[in-house]
Amino acid sequence: xxxxxxxxxxxxxxxxxxxxxxxxxxxxxxxxxxxxxxxxxxxxxxxxxxxxxxxxxxxxxxxxxxxxxxxxxxxxxxxxxxxxxxxxxxxxxxxxxxxxxxxxxxxxxxxxxxxxxxxxxxxxxxxxxxxxxxxxxxxxxxxxxxxxxxxxxxxxxxxxxxxxxxxxxxxxxxxxxxxxxxxxxxxxxxxxxxxxxxxxxxxxxxxxxxxxxxxxxxxxxxxxxxxxxxxxxxxxxxxxxxxxxxxxxxxxxxxxxxxxxxxxxxxxxxxxxxxxxxxxxxxxxxxxxxxxxxxxxxxxxxxxxxxxxxxx
Amino acid sequence: xxxxxxxxxxxxxxxxxxxxxxxxxxxxxxxxxxxxxxxxxxxxxxxxxxxxxxxxxxxxxxxxxxxxxxxxxxxxxxxxxxxxxxxxxxxxxxxxxxxxxxxxxxxxxxxxxxxxxxxxxxxxxxxxxxxxxxxxxxxxxxxxxxxxxxxxxxxxxxxxxxxxxxxxxxxxxxxxxxxxxxxxxxxxxxxxxxxxxxxxxxxxxxxxxxxxxxxxxxxxxxxxxxxxxxxxxxxxxxxxxxxxxxxxxxxxxxxxxxxxxxxxxxxxxxxxxxxxxxxxxxxxxxxxxxxxxxxxxxxxxxxxxxxxxxxxxxx
Numbered sequence: 001x002x003x004x005x006x007x008x009x010x011x012x013x014x015x016x017x018x019x020x021x022x023x024x025x026x027x028x029x030x031x032x033x034x035x036x037x038x039x040x041x042x043x044x045x046x047x048x049x050x051x052x053x054x055x056x057x058x059x060x061x062x063x064x065x066x067x068x069x070x071x072x073x074x075x076x077x078x079x080x081x082x083x084x085x086x087x088x089x090x091x092x093x094x095x096x097x098x099x100x101x102x103x104x105x106x107x108x109x110x111x112x113x114x115x116x117x118x119x120x121x122x123x124x125x126x127x128x129x130x131x132x133x134x135x136x137x138x139x140x141x142x143x144x145x146x147x148x149x150x151x152x153x154x155x156x157x158x159x160x161x162x163x164x165x166x167x168x169x170x171x172x173x174x175x176x177x178x179x180x181x182x183x184x185x186x187x188x189x190x191x192x193x194x195x196x197x198x199x200x201x202x203x204x205x206x207x208x209x210x211x212x213x214x215x216x217x218x219x220x221x222x223x224x225x226x227x228x229x230x231x232x233x234x235x236x237x238x239x240x241x242x243x244x245x246x247x248x249x250x251x252x253x254x255x256x257x258x259x260x261x262x263x264x265x266x267x268x269x270x271x272x273x274x275x276x277x278x279x280x281x282x283x284x285x286x287x288x289x290x291x292x293x294x295x296x297x298x299x300x301x302x303x304x305x306x307x308x309x310x311x312x
Numbered sequence: 313x314x315x316x317x318x319x320x321x322x323x324x325x326x327x328x329x330x331x332x333x334x335x336x337x338x339x340x341x342x343x344x345x346x347x348x349x350x351x352x353x354x355x356x357x358x359x360x361x362x363x364x365x366x367x368x369x370x371x372x373x374x375x376x377x378x379x380x381x382x383x384x385x386x387x388x389x390x391x392x393x394x395x396x397x398x399x400x401x402x403x404x405x406x407x408x409x410x411x412x413x414x415x416x417x418x419x420x421x422x423x424x425x426x427x428x429x430x431x432x433x434x435x436x437x438x439x440x441x442x443x444x445x446x447x448x449x450x451x452x453x454x455x456x457x458x459x460x461x462x463x464x465x466x467x468x469x470x471x472x473x474x475x476x477x478x479x480x481x482x483x484x485x486x487x488x489x490x491x492x493x494x495x496x497x498x499x500x501x502x503x504x505x506x507x508x509x510x511x512x513x514x515x516x517x518x519x520x521x522x523x524x525x526x527x528x529x530x531x532x533x534x535x536x537x538x539x540x541x542x543x544x545x546x547x548x549x550x551x552x553x554x555x556x557x558x559x560x561x562x563x564x565x566x567x568x569x570x571x572x573x574x575x576x577x578x579x580x581x582x583x584x585x586x587x588x589x590x591x592x593x594x595x596x597x598x599x600x601x602x603x604x605x606x607x608x609x610x611x612x613x614x615x616x617x618x619x620x621x622x623x624x625x626x627x
Binding site: 014015018020024038047049133154165182262283287291294298306309 | 336338339341342343344345346348349350352353355356357358359360361363364367374419423426427429430431432433434435437438439440441442443444445446447448449450451452454455456458459463464465466469479501505506509510513548551555558561562564565569582583586587590591596599600603604606607610611614
């Protein structure tokens, strides 16, 4: 420690602050830990009273998540013979056999396709627009930027009615393309605002030097600005991806089968049997990737979630 | 680094495109770059908005497309503003909005203030606190119904344990009096970190020298808090309130999964109510007018608020 600073908190202050914050953090992740833990419980352990903290882990929830099962009479089961695989064995405890895969895999894949597709498009279009807004004289620039921001203020349900009708006319209802275009439009506001901030920070002198060297404007953008903006583009992409991944309102209104993503599907896993471990397993697989991204992204977090309004 | 990258991606890779782009003037290039974005936003945001306004003047029903389309003028608007169900939704939304903002501002600011004491490992704990807000509200909201189960739910167990009552004696989402608080609690759990992060940025933006000067003037730390910390963090706090306010005015996913608007309609926020009118009762014209009213309200409130925010910033 070099020197004495009056603005440095005392050790006692640090301890009190630390204890309070750690306490809050533990409280706040308790529900998340509970989701993950419930995924590894058996259905009876999941609804035990008092809630079970120590339990024998099982993959039953995950097996139930990915399969559909039918109950069979003892005679029929005898005919099939003993279970062959570990997942067969789990199901057989309940006198059931696996009759096929569930829809979860498809829904998860839809989330991946729509998430990545719309992220790519919104970052691609967003980078071009952000560059133009940052470097060129665009008439009514401030108004256009505000217009782009204001599209985010609309309640999704409010625009959902005409989008529903429009998609029905164009044959885009319940298609991947329709959802990709929709999420791209929703994410564009974030992507343009964030990327403009990142590109503003790249000194104009680099491009000017390139232009003097005989590069065209497009080459200067492509070869000089883009490589410099890689970090900004990457973190913008992850924010767009997380938004599209988590989106529920449009998904539940505009998709029902082919293009349905995981968020509207996961709550339906519960079924009549109140199979909480399967729901928890589905939620865990869906949420954990975002948790990992959040931890990786922590330095860029603030900028992303405030549309670039707050920079650290 | 940029040299290395540029040598690997020569312009000749796409000679046709590059040459065509190269011959464009800056002005033309600007429109080529901005055009697609503006087009998509017009097609998926503005066009639907205009369509909504048009539909709001009709009696259109999306499930009966061959029925006679009649212009009803402003009658839909009139009916909405006199509909007791809708006023009930507005009240539910106001309750939700006010309490989530109050709780999130108080807890979020307090957390930011504590984290700013720079204790060891504060980065790690900040990241952990932030986790809930990055997750899918629908999926998380759905799981909270499990935590809220009487008897077996973790939330009920913890509350019962702390208060000495019976965990099956209350149901957060089944009780008319508790349900409005059940949604406030989950939203606060999820979004307090957002307010915290913005406040933290605000606190970190205050230069040490101001506190040092105050210390020289022998200002008490209580006085420093009210005359330096609060006023300087205020624009950030107001920004956080703006973002949370807009989001919670639109609230749909979390609450629809938690309570579905129930029990009865005590947690039926405007978005949920609107969805019911539009996609369950299929009163498309009526619902469109409802959507326009909501949009004008959020836009109007946000504009007034931004003006106030700018005044605070200028001080």
